[in-house]
Amino acid sequence: MILKRVLLVVAVLGLIFVAVPRPAHAAPVEDEGADCPISQGTVTANAKLPDPFTRIDGSRITSRSDWRCRRAEIKDQAERYVYGEKPAKPSSVTGTVSRTNITVNVSENGRSASFSAGVDLPSGTGPFPAVVVLGGFGADTAAIKAAGAAVISYDPLAVGREGTPRNNKQGAFYTLYGASSSTGILLAWAWGVSRIIDVLEQSGGSVLRADATGVTGCSRYGKGAFVTGAFDQRIALTMPIESGTGGAPIFRGVNGESGAQPLSSAYGEQPWLGDAFGSYTGNPAALPIDTHEVIGMIAPRGLFIMDNPHIDWLAARSSSVAALGGAEIYRALGASDAISYWSDVSDGTHCATRSEWRAPLQQSIQRFLRGTGSAPAVFRISSQAAGNLAEWRTWQTPTLTAGTASPPPATPPVSPSVSPPVSPPAPGGCAATVSTNQWNGGFVATVRVTAGTAAVSGWTVSVTLPSGAAVTSTWNASAAGSSGTVGFTNVAWNGALSAGGATEFGFQSTGSGSGLAPVCAAR
Structure with a gap:
């Protein structure tokens, strides 16, 4: 009888534990990285935001x-x-x-x-x-x-x-x-x-x-x-x-x-x-x-x-x-x-x-x-x-694998690409790529415009938004429309691009940012 009561108490406690889930991502200790080796490296002045994904030794994390x-x-x-x-x-x-x-x-x-x-x-x-x-x-x-x-x-x-x-x-x-x-x-x-x-x-x-x-x-x-x-x-x-x-x-x-x-x-x-x-x-x-x-x-x-x-x-x-x-x-x-x-x-x-x-x-x-x-x-x-x-940034966000931690390489790596791969634009034309941060109910998009083999004096990027999406704010560009196909045109200071030169603009939108395919037209 005593054993049955003990088992019943343990079972009840187990149910209570299950009913109170641990909060997502909270750690059991104050500092999970207390055992990590730290090197100082050389501090170099940088007017832009430091790359959070690059270690002090210059290598980039991969997982x-x-x-x-x-x-x-x-x-x-x-x-x-x-x-x-x-x-x-x-x-x-x-x-x-x-x-x-x-x-x-x-x-x-x-x-x-x-x-x-x-x-x-x-x-x-x-x-x-x-x-x-x-x-x-x-x-x-x-x-x-x-x-x-x-x-x-x-x-x-x-x-x-x-x-x-x-x-x-x-x-x-x-x-x-x-x-x-x-x-x-x-x-x-x-x-x-x-x-x-x-x-x-x-x-x-x-x-x-x-x-x-x-x-x-x-x-x-x-x-x-x-x-x-x-x-x-x-x-x-x-x-x-x-x-x-x-x-x-x-x-x-x-x-x-x-x-x-x-x-x-x-x-x-x-x-x-x-x-x-x-x-x-x-x-x-x-x-x-x-x-x-x-x-x-x-x-x-x-x-x-x-x-x-x-x-x-x-x-x-x-x-x-x-x-x-x-x-x-x-x-x-x-x-x-x-x-x-x-x-x-x-x-x-x-x-x-x-x-x-x-x-x-x-x-x-x-x-x-x-x-x-x-x-x-x-x-x-x-x-x-x-x-x-x-x-403020010259770095791009890597796709980190879910695998085990990777050690830094023995020799410094080649510096990461500043921007996502861009298909070469036609001579005198331009190309555009987009990266998005998606949230429940909205997203922020960053669009990179790259000139072709000849300089351009201005550009317009057309972006077709998914159904239900609507632009709420734009920076470094002027927007024509807010839903459907929206045209983003350069402002006064970022329209002229030298051959191969690039600039970025951004916008915030409600809805989904999946499947965006920006199309760039040069002037």
């Missing part, structure tokens, strides 16, 4: 499993040049989890610190997935709870205080690692969230699930949420809101974006970024990394970037470039549906709760924290702040 150690290289560069070092889990992390509170106690090398966070549970019995909300404003906590996730209210200033000089940083992180630590407070905040997850893992999961954690925050706390999700692979869903310079926007773009907060201002306003970043505020081209690769550190986990195009200071145009570049990494990893970006909002109030974001936010929580439904997989880029990835 999805290569990404684990390529991500480790990017992480090392992000620490070394941008954020400072994120230390590993301290020697002692303890704490408690209740229905209203989480306590965290950490010790390392004879130093100890503590902090806490509030818990607000949704209706139901649990255990619940949870979203860590940095700073307490700008996040739609009602929508989070309505989607079935708890809210963990985290005060990042207890871990990394603002208003302190760089040589006298304060908070729980700096109590352990020194007030003169070169690590910026964004990464200190991220370290604090990781310690909360450590305590959740120790708690047994009776209240909150440690394997179903998200993170969000707005403005400077949006910067913190972005960095937090990048540096802890246990976080299943990252949702930065209006993060501005130092958050999602590409470093190479903000200084040239009208009205955007300059890098020097973001670096000097607070010690958000690591001390080493001060050398690059006036020359971001010298950085071996940019934020599209930080987005790649999150891939293939859930990511929903929310932006505000109405406030120039927030650099939404540069943020859209980062999202489009990061989406190429998601696409290569077979996870295009795991990234969403939305800046097409009507209300310009900073950190307002927006009705446009509620549905995709709740869909993201359902998919990535509860393991049900479908991800929103949507790109809604405002025409007020639409960046053009084609202006």
Whole structure:
């Protein structure tokens, strides 16, 4: 009889386990690439976005499993040049989890610190997935709870205080690692969230699930949420809101974006970024990394970037470039549906709760924290702040195999082709090729126009869209029509092409982007 009862309990527990699926792509450890060998290589200035698929030694990854150690290289560069070092889990992390509170106690090398966070549970019995909300404003906590996730209210200033000089940083992180630590407070905040997850893992999961954690925050706390999700692979869903310079926007773009907060201002306003970043505020081209690769550190986990195009200071145009570049990494990893970006909002109030974001936010929580439904997989880029990835990259996205990791070759490889293969155009003519990023309900297309053996003074590319597709925005070209066969004509500065010369334009569309066959006519 006792044995039967034991077997019955085991069976019931097994059913409970099956009923609570692990969130898609969340990792069981903070850093899956901790064992990867890292070499430094030579840093060369590059005004364009670095190729995320090229290793430090110059070789290109060929399989999805290569990404684990390529991500480790990017992480090392992000620490070394941008954020400072994120230390590993301290020697002692303890704490408690209740229905209203989480306590965290950490010790390392004879130093100890503590902090806490509030818990607000949704209706139901649990255990619940949870979203860590940095700073307490700008996040739609009602929508989070309505989607079935708890809210963990985290005060990042207890871990990394603002208003302190760089040589006298304060908070729980700096109590352990020194007030003169070169690590910026964004990464200190991220370290604090990781310690909360450590305590959740120790708690047994009776209240909150440690394997179903998200993170969000707005403005400077949006910067913190972005960095937090990048540096802890246990976080299943990252949702930065209006993060501005130092958050999602590409470093190479903000200084040239009208009205955007300059890098020097973001670096000097607070010690958000690591001390080493001060050398690059006036020359971001010298950085071996940019934020599209930080987005790649999150891939293939859930990511929903929310932006505000109405406030120039927030650099939404540069943020859209980062999202489009990061989406190429998601696409290569077979996870295009795991990234969403939305800046097409009507209300310009900073950190307002927006009705446009509620549905995709709740869909993201359902998919990535509860393991049900479908991800929103949507790109809604405002025409007020639409960046053009084609202006920022010279690399193309590879087709990565699903095989085992490939070692770097013994000798440097031939540099990859800048553009997809193009059939030679007729003399005096032109040819066009297209690549697309498809999302649920829409896609972004990048079209490359190449002149033939003679120069052209202008061009028009005709693209026949599938039924139901409609162009919503265009960059670097003028569009005639929005559905059916759409003609895209050069703008003033990119019509004249020398023999063999090339340019790119792009458009965003609803519907499907499959089967596009652009036809180019020269003038």
